[in-house]
Amino acid sequence: MNIAVSQTPHALNGLRRFDQVDPIVADDAGIAAAVEDADLPSLLAALAALTGDDRLLAEELRPPPPRMGASIKPQGGMSEEAQAEARRLAVETIIAYRDSGSPAPDPATPLLERAMGFIARGAGAEYIPLLKHELALPRDLGAPDWIKADLAPDRDFKVAVIGAGLSGVAAAHRLEQAGIGYTVFEKNPDVGGVWWENIYPGCRLDTPNFAYSYSFAQKQDWPEQFSRQTEIQKYISRVASETSVRQHVVFETEVLSMQYDAAAALWTIETRNAASKIRTETFNAIITATGQLNKPAYPDIPGLRSFQGDLFHSARWPAGFDVEGKRIAVIGTGASAYQIVPSIVDAVSALEVFQRNPPWMLPTPNYHEEIKPGMAWLLHHVPYYGRWFRFWQFWIAAEGRLPLVEVEAGWDHPISVGSANEGLRLECIEHLKKQLSDRPDLLEKLTPNYPPGAKRMLRDNGVWAAALKQPHARLVTDKIQRIDKRGIVTDDGQLHEVDVIVLATGFEASDYLMPIKVTGRAGKDLHDWWAGDCRAYLGITMPGFPNLFMTGGPTTGVVVNGSAIFSAECAVEYALSAIYGLLAGNYAEMDVRQVPFDDYNQRVDAGNLTKAWGVAKVSSWYRNRFGRASQTWPFSLLEYWRLTKNADLGDYDLVKA
Numbered sequence: 001m002n003i004a005v006s007q008t009p010h011a012l013n014g015l016r017r018f019d020q021v022d023p024i025v026a027d028d029a030g031i032a033a034a035v036e037d038a039d040l041p042s043l044l045a046a047l048a049a050l051t052g053d054d055r056l057l058a059e060e061l062r063p064p065p066p067r068m069g070a071s072i073k074p075q076g077g078m079s080e081e082a083q084a085e086a087r088r089l090a091v092e093t094i095i096a097y098r099d100s101g102s103p104a105p106d107p108a109t110p111l112l113e114r115a116m117g118f119i120a121r122g123a124g125a126e127y128i129p130l131l132k133h134e135l136a137l138p139r140d141l142g143a144p145d146w147i148k149a150d151l152a153p154d155r156d157f158k159v160a161v162i163g164a165g166l167s168g169v170a171a172a173h174r175l176e177q178a179g180i181g182y183t184v185f186e187k188n189p190d191v192g193g194v195w196w197e198n199i200y201p202g203c204r205l206d207t208p209n210f211a212y213s214y215s216f217a218q219k220q221d222w223p224e225q226f227s228r229q230t231e232i233q234k235y236i237s238r239v240a241s242e243t244s245v246r247q248h249v250v251f252e253t254e255v256l257s258m259q260y261d262a263a264a265a266l267w268t269i270e271t272r273n274a275a276s277k278i279r280t281e282t283f284n285a286i287i288t289a290t291g292q293l294n295k296p297a298y299p300d301i302p303g304l305r306s307f308q309g310d311l312f313h314s315a316r317w318p319a320g321f322d323v324e325g326k327r328i329a330v331i332g333t334g335a336s337a338y339q340i341v342p343s344i345v346d347a348v349s350a351l352e353v354f355q356r357n358p359p360w361m362l363p364t365p366n367y368h369e370e371i372k373p374g375m376a377w378l379l380h381h382v383p384y385y386g387r388w389f390r391f392w393q394f395w396i397a398a399e400g401r402l403p404l405v406e407v408e409a410g411w412d413h414p415i416s417v418g419s420a421n422e423g424l425r426l427e428c429i430e431h432l433k434k435q436l437s438d439r440p441d442l443l444e445k446l447t448p449n450y451p452p453g454a455k456r457m458l459r460d461n462g463v464w465a466a467a468l469k470q471p472h473a474r475l476v477t478d479k480i481q482r483i484d485k486r487g488i489v490t491d492d493g494q495l496h497e498v499d500v501i502v503l504a505t506g507f508e509a510s511d512y513l514m515p516i517k518v519t520g521r522a523g524k525d526l527h528d529w530w531a532g533d534c535r536a537y538l539g540i541t542m543p544g545f546p547n548l549f550m551t552g553g554p555t556t557g558v559v560v561n562g563s564a565i566f567s568a569e570c571a572v573e574y575a576l577s578a579i580y581g582l583l584a585g586n587y588a589e590m591d592v593r594q595v596p597f598d599d600y601n602q603r604v605d606a607g608n609l610t611k612a613w614g615v616a617k618v619s620s621w622y623r624n625r626f627g628r629a630s631q632t633w634p635f636s637l638l639e640y641w642r643l644t645k646n647a648d649l650g651d652y653d654l655v656k657a
């Protein structure tokens with residue numbers, strides 16, 4: 001069945017295939033078996049919206065308010081009785097739906113808001129527009145509700161998008177919907193960005209997959225809750241192909257510089273392609289989507305280059321590299337190492353993991369689990385179930401953990417920063433203790449001495465401790481002194497002889513837009529002006545750099561509530577609304593004024609100091625070299641969404657075309 005979701009007039013049919021479901025031919029027993037595997041809160045909402053039967057939204061069936069803590073309870077904490085009744089009703093409803101010939105659903109069902117409220121407990125009226133945007137029913141609400149041909153038919157206006165990763169593909173899609181001419185420049189030979197680049201063993205998501213997908217392209221059939229790199233790469237690639245984005249991407253072409261010409265109100269972009277050919281092209285506006293966690297940080301360890309074995313960064317894992325039987329050293333214990341180590345431990349002959357600071361780990365038992373067969377069947381047969389499941393995943397993660405990292409005035413503890421933070425700390429330690437009761441030495445080394453949330457928390461289903469407990473594996477906490485041709489020498493004088501060194505040492509996260517040379521009005525050099533301490537209004541615009549919009553910019557990283565896709569979509573929609581302002585008002589340029597820029601940054605800097613990452617002394621990519629949390633968004637998702645929903649032209653100096 002191909003479901004029609006009404007879109008703007010320029011909706012692109014290919015994306016509708018993401019909602020495709022099959023007609024139900026299963027017998028009653030098959031349906032009942034499938035419902036056993038269901039995520040019930042979202043199934044009740046999906047079925048209520050589908051059939052209009054409000055018995056499915058009865059108060060007794062409603063999941064309790066989400067509990068703030070390290071992990072989320074199965075079925076949102078519904079009681080056993082509520083679950084049994086929910087299953088009974090769901091089976092009855094699906095059978096009746098099948099028997100009525102599986103009619104196409106009404107995307108604008110009258111029960112939409114009630115079904116949203118049923119599962120999004122605690123969401124006040126102020127959340128409804130955001131939640132509708134995320135559910136994208138009855139239509140894709142992030143799509144521009146205008147097209148250039150209506151607004152400024154005679155105006156020449158084209159936009160450059162830099163990067164064809166997740167944010168770039170989203171930006172291109174929105175420009176396409178608005179009927180604006182654009183070109184995407186991508187340095188790699190394919191779309192995907194970090195998901196194309198990171199091919200190390202074990203690479204997968206650590207944000208629940210359904211929530212880590214575009215609101216405008218909601219895939220129903222993710223194979224796992226936290227899918228692997230190949231699946232995410234396939235998804236981005238499919239979105240680029242199902243829309244016309246792919247046709248607009250100039251691959252293997254790196255942007256070297258961008259220079260603004262105020263007299264013409266045009267940006268000149270200089271590129272270099274795979275054949276080293278340099279070209280320039282002019283654009284009215286630029287949306288940068290260059291990513292943030294993609295410039296490898298190489299550690300400053302003496303002798304690094306003298307090593308005679310194989311040495312590479314985790315994000316530059318050589319395709320097909322075989323670790324079988326080799327002695328491997330992994331430097332770093334962040335998200336990348338955490339995925340590499342358990343994936344290779346069984347194949348290697350010796351594994352040494354070099355840790356400076358242990359990560360905090362969130363208990364996530366289903367981290368490597370496939371979507372259960374019954375759940376997969378339901379996602380393939382119940383119209384919009386995938387959307388409701390995504391919505392539920394989005395809601396339980398949204399804002400939920402923010403209070404857990406809050407700095408509490410007067411809280412006096414050597415590690416935690418507040419009572420909720422202390423609760424989270426104790427819960428995570430309990431989780432560690434359960435896994436390491438037989439290895440007090442490892443427990444001590446793996447217990448962080450900084451507050452949870454001060455740096456990226458990792459998903460844990462026990463594979464990390466299990467890998468480190470293997471007889472041929474070793475966690476080394478002695479400081480690395482140097483690297484020589486045979487291996488790594490630690491402060492205790494020991495040489496750790498290995499065949500391969502993997503640098504899982506992270507990224508230059510705070511150097512936004514590097515190494516592109518960006519020259520704005522009157523020759524203003526962006527990187528000189530920033531001097532390494534990057535700032536932007538809403539993380540998107542900078543004074544002196546008109547018509548330049550960043551995605552994934554400073555202070556936009558939502559690190560405990562939501563995903564990078566959320567902030568990217570916000571920034572893209574903001575850029576589109578700004579472009580609307582330029583076209584509707586017949587302006588040539590918009591340049592953010594200093595006052596809103598300063599006010600915004602002061603407020604966000606102060607906000608970051610109320611969060612664990614803003615005050616803790618531990619090293620982390622959340623903070624730049626000056627110690628300022630220049631990467632993180634400290635407030636609610638709702639607030640960022642509201643601030644970026646529409647560009648306020650009052651914040652900008654405007655010049656008529």
Ligand code: NAP
Pocket residue numbers: 203204205206207293299300301314331332333334335336337339354355356357358456480504505506507619620621
């Ligand atoms: P990271 O979190 O920045 O971790 C880098 C690790 O290298 C840290 O353990 C760090 O130690 C260590 N390190 C750095 N320099 C070192 C040195 N000179 N000597 C010894 N150790 C050193 O980097 P990452 O693991 O690549 O992850 C970066 C971010 O990318 C993640 O936080 C996440 O947002 C994203 N990511 C996501 C996924 C996913 O979704 N599945 C996977 C991978 C990465 P200290 O802790 O002491 O600084």
